[in-house]
Amino acid sequence: MKSNFLMLLFSITAAIAADVTIPGEGAYSVSNLGGLPDEPTSVTQPLANQLLDVLEKYGLTKNFGVVGVHSHVSLAPGQVMFQHGNSTFTHQEIEVYNDVRSVGVPYTYRITTDAIPQLLPLDLGEITPNVMAARSDLAAAMANKAFLQEFAEKASGHLAGIAYIRPLDRMALEHSEVVKNHYNVEKTAGNATAISLTAVESDDAPSFFTRGVGNSTAVSEITILCSACGHGNPWED
Numbered sequence: 001m002k003s004n005f006l007m008l009l010f011s012i013t014a015a016i017a018a019d020v021t022i023p024g025e026g027a028y029s030v031s032n033l034g035g036l037p038d039e040p041t042s043v044t045q046p047l048a049n050q051l052l053d054v055l056e057k058y059g060l061t062k063n064f065g066v067v068g069v070h071s072h073v074s075l076a077p078g079q080v081m082f083q084h085g086n087s088t089f090t091h092q093e094i095e096v097y098n099d100v101r102s103v104g105v106p107y108t109y110r111i112t113t114d115a116i117p118q119l120l121p122l123d124l125g126e127i128t129p130n131v132m133a134a135r136s137d138l139a140a141a142m143a144n145k146a147f148l149q150e151f152a153e154k155a156s157g158h159l160a161g162i163a164y165i166r167p168l169d170r171m172a173l174e175h176s177e178v179v180k181n182h183y184n185v186e187k188t189a190g191n192a193t194a195i196s197l198t199a200v201e202s203d204d205a206p207s208f209f210t211r212g213v214g215n216s217t218a219v220s221e222i223t224i225l226c227s228a229c230g231h232g233n234p235w236e237d
C-alpha cells in the first residue's frame with residue numbers, strides 16, 4: 001500500500017521534473033532585470049499588437065502574451081521573484097534562486113534588442129502541466145532563430161518581453177475582467193486577483209497584452225494592470 005503510494009508520488013514528481021529544453025533560453029540572473037524601470041510604459045497597445053503578430057506567426061498566442069517589462073522590487077544577487085497560485089489568486093515573493101530553481105520555471109522573459117537578441121528569464125513560477133505545455137510551444141518557436149530576431153526588430157529598442165498566460169489571467173479574460181497586482185509596502189511580496197473593469201483606477205497602467213484568449217474581438221486584450229505606475233487608464237475618457 002505504502003510502496004504503491006511512494007511509486008505514484010515518485011512518478012508524478014519525475015513527470016513534473018522532466019523539464020522542456022528551450023533552445024537559446026538564457027540563464028536566470030538578477031542582472032537580467034538590470035535597468036528595468038518600475039513602469040511598463042515602454043510598450044503601448046499599438047506596439048503590443050505588432051509584437052502579438054510575431055507571437056501569432058510562431059504559434060505562441062495560445063499560451064503567451066506580450067509584456068511591457070518592468071520591476072517593482074529590488075533584488076540582491078542570488079534572489080528571484082517566485083510565484084504560485086491558481087485561477088483566482090496568485091502570490092509572489094522574493095526567494096533565494098538556488099533554493100527554488102528546481103521547483104520553478106520562468107513565467108516572464110525579457111527579449112533584448114541587441115544585434116543577437118536574447119530570451120532572458122525575469123522570474124520563476126511553480127511547475128504545472130499548463131506551464132509545461134507553454135514551454136513546449138516556446139521551445140518550438142525558439143527552434144527557429146527568426147522568432148527572436150523578428151520580435152526584437154518590431155520592439156525596436158522598447159523594453160518588451162513575453163509572459164506565460166497563467167490560469168488567473170485566462171479566467172479574468174474569459175470574464176472580461178483584469179488582473180491587478182497588489183504589493184506590500186516593502187515591495188518584497190505581492191498578490192494578484194481579478195477586478196472588474198469598473199474598479200480600474202486612473203493610474204493603473206496596462207502591462208500585459210494577449211490575443212484570442214478572452215471573448216473580446218480586440219487585436220490585443222489587456223490583462224494585467226500595474227497600479228500607481230503613473231500611466232493613463234485605457235478605459236477612461
Ligand SMILES: *[C@@H]1O[C@H](CO)[C@@H](O)[C@H](O)[C@H]1NC(C)=O
Binds near residue numbers: 085086087088089
Ligand atoms: C486559490 O487560492 C486561494 C488562496 O490559497 C484560495 O483562497 C482560493 O480558494 C483558491 N481558488 C481556487 C479556485 O482554488
Ligand SMILES: *[C@@H]1O[C@H](CO)[C@@H](O)[C@H](O)[C@H]1NC(C)=O
Binds near residue numbers: 215
Ligand atoms: C467567455 O467565454 C468562455 C469560454 O471560452 C465562457 O466560459 C465565458 O462564460 C464567457 N464569458 C462571457 C462574459 O461571455
Ligand SMILES: *[C@@H]1O[C@H](CO)[C@@H](O)[C@H](O)[C@H]1NC(C)=O
Binds near residue numbers: 091182189191
Ligand atoms: C497576500 O495574501 C495573503 C493571504 O491572503 C495575505 O496574508 C497577505 O497579507 C497578502 N499580501 C499582500 C501584499 O497583499
